[in-house]
Amino acid sequence: MLSFVDVADPQAIYSDEWDAVIVISADVCRCPITEVALLASHAQEIDKRVGRVPVLLMAPGLAGGRLIVAPAQCDADYGDVSVFAAAAIQAVTLAQDAGATRPLLWVDNVPAVQCRQASAVAALACGQALWQPLEARQAGVPTSIQQMGLMNAVLPAATLTALEAGRSFARDLCGTEPERMSAIAFANTCTEAFAGSAVTVEVIAEPEMLQREYPLLSAVARASCAVPRHQPRVVKLEYCPSGPIEHTLLLAGKGVIYDTGGASLKVGGTMSGMSRDKGGAAAIAGLMLALSKLQPTGVRVVAELGLVRNSIGSDAMVPDEIITTHAGIRVRIGNSDAEGRLVLTELLSHLRLQACDAASPELISVATLTSHAARAFGSYPAMVFNSVARESALPEQLQHCATLMGEPMALSPLHKEDFMNVADKTGAADVISAKPVGSSQVERGHQLAAAFMLQASGLAAHGIAATKPLPFIHLDIAGAAVSGDPRYGKPTSTPLLALWSYLRRR
Ligand SMILES: [Zn+2]
Known part of the structure; x- marks a missing residue:
């Protein structure tokens, strides 16, 4: 390094x-x-x-x-x-x-x-x-x-060395092939990297607990569970500063170890490169490694990483299934290849509960979520945000910090149609997770995913008129996680620098 x-x-x-x-x-x-x-x-x-x-x-x-x-x-x-x-x-x-x-x-x-x-x-x-x-x-x-x-x-060189250590760690986690960097290996790599550091690690491996606490994530993992080395993990990381906590950042990272598309199988060569579908979780883990070395004051950072292999098999989740989320929302599966939003939904639901008791909380999710975001904005991450974040001008602040560090982002506001698009029309479910086709063929495909996550995670109940408004920003890094060729280009670790710059802006 x-x-x-x-x-x-x-x-x-x-x-x-x-x-x-x-x-x-x-x-x-x-x-x-x-x-x-x-x-x-x-x-x-x-x-x-x-x-x-x-x-x-x-x-x-x-x-x-x-x-x-x-x-x-x-x-x-x-x-x-x-x-x-x-x-x-x-x-x-x-x-x-x-x-x-x-x-x-x-x-x-x-x-x-x-x-x-x-x-x-x-x-x-x-x-x-x-x-x-x-x-x-x-x-x-x-x-x-x-x-x-x-x-x-x-x-200072020491700051840059710490950031490079985080970036290098993130590139390793994102860019390594799916057997060597399975969910279990990813979790073990985190446990080793943070041992004795200022960041604590908790790994959830127990199937019953994952099923109870992260039902949608467990549904994505279902076809992988028969192979012990492919089983899922949730990794929780936390950095707590010395001195008073003025601000809390709660981060959710998509770590899809390999995305076959599941029963909605990726065909025609589109599966190749899908070991890089863990760039969101990787960038957050890398940020936490940098924080463990830089130890900033005033800000507590909590992260949940969902590490799952989206496999195909006789037990695979299929479209039409209805699953109740951790937040108690009934979700109809629209497309098993739209698995990242299911994973993030459950992480966000847990972070939502923590945010309610936290000092000045902000929730941010990071994911290689939709090919639609890459089609819409190329190599710039799409930044989607809720009303509470919008009212505090947090998206503009993050965008400014990101631009300064060479990771510029595109603002992508939500509109009422995005919520109408995820409503389940039968009454059998509250929301539908996705359209049956790939997101790049869907109008407002990446905004729809964010609207779904807001609903299914329970965050929608924390809008500007709520007793506990919670600001939420979603970063879709589908076009930004790898430079150049998505199959063989180097992972970028984006948005690690943007988030680091953002959390020390005050
Ligand atoms: Zn997928």
């Missing part, structure tokens, strides 16, 4: 402690480090790529004799800090390919508000670029760069 070191001395660019200098700047030829600006300007005379794309220059006086200059310019109208992440990924890959093992990173301090965290975002993007899948590491594939020096970074 990549770690960072603060480097205060400007002379470090000449030090043999480092073996490459990476400079990310809007204009590399006018970079404030005179020697870098001179080298880049000279190189530009014979190579027009300098200042346009990341290049490696021979620099005999500098650390390792290697200078990598990468341009990053944030467009004032529609740009965001992610251009620094993209430049850093290319630059650190170049450094690694050139044989560097200890690069020093320097990033322009950018005056534009949306790029205030450019140096932090660039450093963390290096971690994203250098991360290798757990299976590859277990097979002995080496990771060449394990430490980087940071000059003029806006966040």
